[in-house]
Amino acid sequence: xxxxxxxxxxxxxxxxxxxxxxxxxxxxxxxxxxxxxxxxxxxxxxxxxxxxxxxxxxxxxxxxxxxxxxxxxxxxxxxxxxxxxxxxxxxxxxxxxxxxxxxxxxxxxxxxxxxxxxxxxxxxxxxxxxxxxxxxxxxxxxxxxxxxxxxxxxxxxxxxxxxxxxxxxxxxxxxxxxxxxxxxxxxxxxxxxxxxxxxxxxxxxxxxxxxxxxxxxxxxxxxxxxxxxxx
Amino acid sequence: xxxxxxxxxxxxxxxxxxxxxxxxxxxxxxxxxxxxxxxxxxxxxxxxxxxxxxxxxxxxxxxxxxxxxxxxxxxxxxxxxxxxxxxxxxxxxxxxxxxxxxxxxxxxxxxxxxxxxxxxxx
Numbered sequence: 587x588x589x590x591x592x593x594x595x596x597x598x599x600x601x602x603x604x605x606x607x608x609x610x611x612x613x614x615x616x617x618x619x620x621x622x623x624x625x626x627x628x629x630x631x632x633x634x635x636x637x638x639x640x641x642x643x644x645x646x647x648x649x650x651x652x653x654x655x656x657x658x659x660x661x662x663x664x665x666x667x668x669x670x671x672x673x674x675x676x677x678x679x680x681x682x683x684x685x686x687x688x689x690x691x692x693x694x695x696x697x698x699x700x701x702x703x704x705x706x707x708x709x710x711x712x713x714x715x716x717x718x719x720x721x722x723x724x725x726x727x728x729x730x731x732x733x734x735x736x737x738x739x740x741x742x743x744x745x746x747x748x749x750x751x752x753x754x755x756x757x758x759x760x761x762x763x764x765x766x767x768x769x770x771x772x773x774x775x776x777x778x779x780x781x782x783x784x785x786x787x788x789x790x791x792x793x794x795x796x797x798x799x800x801x802x803x804x805x806x807x808x809x810x811x812x813x814x815x816x817x
Numbered sequence: 818x819x820x821x822x823x824x825x826x827x828x829x830x831x832x833x834x835x836x837x838x839x840x841x842x843x844x845x846x847x848x849x850x851x852x853x854x855x856x857x858x859x860x861x862x863x864x865x866x867x868x869x870x871x872x873x874x875x876x877x878x879x880x881x882x883x884x885x886x887x888x889x890x891x892x893x894x895x896x897x898x899x900x901x902x903x904x905x906x907x908x909x910x911x912x913x914x915x916x917x918x919x920x921x922x923x924x925x926x927x928x929x930x931x932x933x934x935x936x937x938x939x
Contacts, residue, residue, distance in 0.1 A: 592844045592845055596837045596840055600833055603836070607829045607833070613825075626895065630889075637881075639879060639895045642895055642899040643899045643903075650903065654903050654907065658906055658909075661909075661911075664914050664917070665914060668917045668918060719905075782881070808913060
C-alpha cells in the first residue's frame, strides 16, 4: 500500500520533470549564446588558460571554490567529531582484515605511480581535464590502498592538518594579493604567459595545486579516521 | 527523429529515471545504508542531468588545444561542468557525514533498521 502511494507520487514527479526537460522550447532556450560565450572568449583572450572549466572554477567563480573547499573541511571536521571516542571506550573490533602478500607487494609497487598520476593531474589542471579536486582524490586513493594493504600503516594527523592549513592559508593569501595588486579578491595579478604553456594562466595553476594538496590531505585524513574506527 | 534527438532524450530520460530510483529507495527502504545509497543515486542523476543540459550537437570538450582556437562554436557549455564539479564535492561531503552518523547510530543501537531505532519515533 505504502509502496503504491510512493510509486504514484514518483510517477507524478517524473512526469513533470520529463515535460520540463523534453520541451522543445527549453531546448531552444538552452542553445543560445549567453554566459557560455562570455566565458569561452574571456578564457582565451584574458586568462590564457586552455581548460575553460578550470578557469571558471578557479578564477571566475574562485570565491565559490573557496567556499567549496571550506565545506569539504567542515565535512572532515564533522566526521572527526562525530566519530570521536575517548581512549578507554575503544574496543578491538575493526574493519581492517589482514591482507595477503600479493596485495601488500602490489600496493607498494603501485603507490608511487598513483601519487605521481595525482600530482600530474593537478599540476596540469589548467591544460588538460582534471585539476586540484581530481588529483587530490587520486592521491587519497593511493593512501587508501596502502591503508588496506598494511594494517599498521599509520599517518600522522598533525602533518595532515599542517598541510591542509598551509594550503588553505595559501589560497586566501593569493586571493588577498589579488586584492592588493588588481582590486578584487582572487584577481589574476601574475603574467598570463602563452596559451597551452605549463606556466600560463597566472595564479590559476598555483591555486589549483594548493587545492590539490588540501583535498589530498583532507580525504586521506577522512579515510584514515573511518578505517581505524573501532567498536 | 534524428540521432541527436534520441541521445538527448536518452540522457534526460536516464537522469530522471536515476533521480526517481534514488527517491524510491530513500522513501521505502528500511536500512540506513540503503537510504544513503539512494541519496548517492539521486546525486548521480542530478549530475548527469546538469551535464546533459550543457550538451550541444557534435560538441567537443571546452578545452583549447593548439590549432583549435576557432572551435568555440562547437564547444559544449563549460558552466554546468564547473557546477557539477562543485556538486560532486558537496555530495561527497554529505555522504561522508551521513555515513559517520550511521556508524554512530549502529554503535549505539546495534542495528541499521530504522524501525528498530525507537528513539526516532515521537
